[in-house]
Amino acid sequence: MKIATYNVNGINGHLSIVLRWLEESKPDVACLQELKAPNEKFPLEAIEGAGYKAIWHGQKSWNGVAILTRGLDIQEVGRVLPGDPEDLHSRYIEALVNGIHIGCLYLPNGNPYPGPKFDYKLQWFERLNLHAEALMKAGTPTILTGDYNVMPQEIDVYKPERWGNDALFRPESREAFHKLIGQGWTDAIRKLYPDEVIYTFWDYFRNAYERNAGLRIDHFLLSPNVDKRLKAAGVDRNVRGWEKSSDHAPVWIEIAD
């Protein structure tokens, strides 16, 4: 079973890219972030035409998340991250697929640091950690994947010395991620490739992709009972090189059925 995550940076603006990627990569499950579209503008016909069912939680202009499945039933179990009824951003959706609990998340960027956006990021992270702990304790096989907007280690940053005061690399953000990992989650890419430089995002300008000036911010976190089924993981790096693509590349894992 192949599961992927992809920050599409506008599901309609990049629809042809997303469809081409689905066709070529053929994930059984695809978690999408940054739809940048309200619910009624989700391109369901095109997604169904590609052979996928979908659940989604959109929002006008910003955010928005979706989970797609190919040939598998999908049961939505939540579309908000618990803990703050005043938070109206569409950044989380959760489903049961094939007996696996899948959380698709778009963690706040948090820049500029310091400021209210950074505070919101840390609060959201705290809520995620609480929810993740509950999922872990429930014991269901669980995958928490998406755009975490955090580079966990220096190896995950093109020039770490330049990112010290950025919300994506602040000690507080990295500490929150490491605290989450400390609950027992496995960072799938890092487990299989402990010492490799692997990026999932390249800026649009300064030829960042051509220079490989990237960041690793899209992650797969696996509960122990999914981790033991992990067979492979990777980044569809070439997709980032397609003309008019998102600034992120898709990330995927393969687990035993």
Place this chain on the structure above:
DNA sequence: ATGCCGTGGAAACCACGA
């Protein structure tokens, strides 16, 4: 060190992203 590019929506610029 930097939003230099790109999307979306509203308004002919601005918010936001990482």
